[in-house]
Amino acid sequence: MPDVRSARFSAGWALLLIALLYTTAPALSSFARYNLISTLHNRTIEEIHQLDWAKKWENTKLLNFADKNGNGRIELTSDKKTSEIDIDRDIIVLSTPEVAKLAPWVIALVAVGGLAAALSTASGLLLVISSAVAHDIYYRMINPGASESQRVMVGRIMVGFAIAIAGYFGINPPGFVAEVVSFAFGLAAASFFPIIILGVFDKRTNREGAIAGMVVGLCFTIFYIVGVKFYGMQPWFFGVSAEGIGTLGMLINFVVTWSVSRLTVPPPFAVQEMVEVLRIAGDEPPAIAELDEDHLD
Numbered sequence: 001m002p003d004v005r006s007a008r009f010s011a012g013w014a015l016l017l018i019a020l021l022y023t024t025a026p027a028l029s030s031f032a033r034y035n036l037i038s039t040l041h042n043r044t045i046e047e048i049h050q051l052d053w054a055k056k057w058e059n060t061k062l063l064n065f066a067d068k069n070g071n072g073r074i075e076l077t078s079d080k081k082t083s084e085i086d087i088d089r090d091i092i093v094l095s096t097p098e099v100a101k102l103a104p105w106v107i108a109l110v111a112v113g114g115l116a117a118a119l120s121t122a123s124g125l126l127l128v129i130s131s132a133v134a135h136d137i138y139y140r141m142i143n144p145g146a147s148e149s150q151r152v153m154v155g156r157i158m159v160g161f162a163i164a165i166a167g168y169f170g171i172n173p174p175g176f177v178a179e180v181v182s183f184a185f186g187l188a189a190a191s192f193f194p195i196i197i198l199g200v201f202d203k204r205t206n207r208e209g210a211i212a213g214m215v216v217g218l219c220f221t222i223f224y225i226v227g228v229k230f231y232g233m234q235p236w237f238f239g240v241s242a243e244g245i246g247t248l249g250m251l252i253n254f255v256v257t258w259s260v261s262r263l264t265v266p267p268p269f270a271v272q273e274m275v276e277v278l279r280i281a282g283d284e285p286p287a288i289a290e291l292d293e294d295h296l297d
Contacts (some may be wrong), residue, residue: 032092032261035099040085041076048074053098062088063095089176122166129153129162174229179243183225186246194253198261203275204256208264213257221249 040048045065048054057063061190064086065074077083093114097107134155139146146154174287191214198205227233228242235241266272 028093028096032096032099035096036087037076039099040074053095056098057091057095064093088144091180093177103244115181126159126162130158134221159222180242182246186225186243186249187218187221189246190221190249190253193250194257198254198257200275202258202261204266205261206264206267209257209259209261212260213253216256217249217253220252221246224249 039051040054043065048065054063058065066084066086068082068084069075074075074084075082076085080086085191094107094111097110134151138154139151143150169180176182194213194217195205195210199210221229224245225242228235228245237245
């Protein structure tokens with residue numbers, strides 16, 4: 001970006017487009033639900049098998065039909081015990097264009113878009129993990145005298161480790177796609193989001209506050225998600241589900257970061273001035289060249 005104003009303008013448009021993208025998810029779910037009910041509910045098995053898309057997905061074992069009450073018609077109900085249609089929730093996005101009888105190229109675009117989004121997100125996160133561990137943890141805390149080749153090697157090891165963990169959860173997912181995405185967003189909200197906001201709009205926020213807030217918010221959210229989803233713990237916070245608990249973790253992070261930052265030593269004056277300049281709209285970038293590496297850390 002040529003200047004600060006342009007960067008902010010670009011970021012604002014990006015946030016607007018991202019917000020529009022994610023607000024379409026509930027609309028898509030409503031359309032998919034309507035399409036499936038109107039297409040499959042109260043039909044005979046012969047009528048259903050005349051639908052090419054239904055036969056294809058039934059062959060994958062992700063869509064199953066069983067006339068449990070023996071009335072000759074397949075009925076979809078909200079109760080799994082009585083519902084005669086068993087749909088794997090992970091196929092909803094890919095099957096919706098077929099159910100709506102859209103052109104094959106639209107179906108291909110949906111599949112390609114999902115694959116591209118997954119690969120781009122995965123590659124970006126792998127780079128973040130490797131650089132964070134190799135530079136911020138290994139180089140800054142464990143071995144300050146590490147050479148560049150050693151840091152690169154640590155980064156590569158962390159990439160392999162992250163791929164192994166991701167592969168395991170890909171084979172044994174903790175939930176269907178929407179649940180896993182909700183968990184990821186909740187953990188991000190409870191850890192990184194408050195630090196980013198306070199780091200820009202509160203010049204008094206320091207390293208101790210940021211670390212304390214991230215640790216408390218992340219640990220609380222992980223404890224709640226794991227307890228509710230894997231150990232049968234009842235949602236004890238006003239019935240909030242594990243998918244939505246990240247909001248509470250985010251608020252806890254805000255409070256802890258703000259409180260600890262006020263109870264500990266403030267950041268260096270140069271860092272506070274840099275944060276102050278970042279909030280001023282203008283065409284000139286903040287003058288931070290005179291800050292040394294320790295201050296920026």
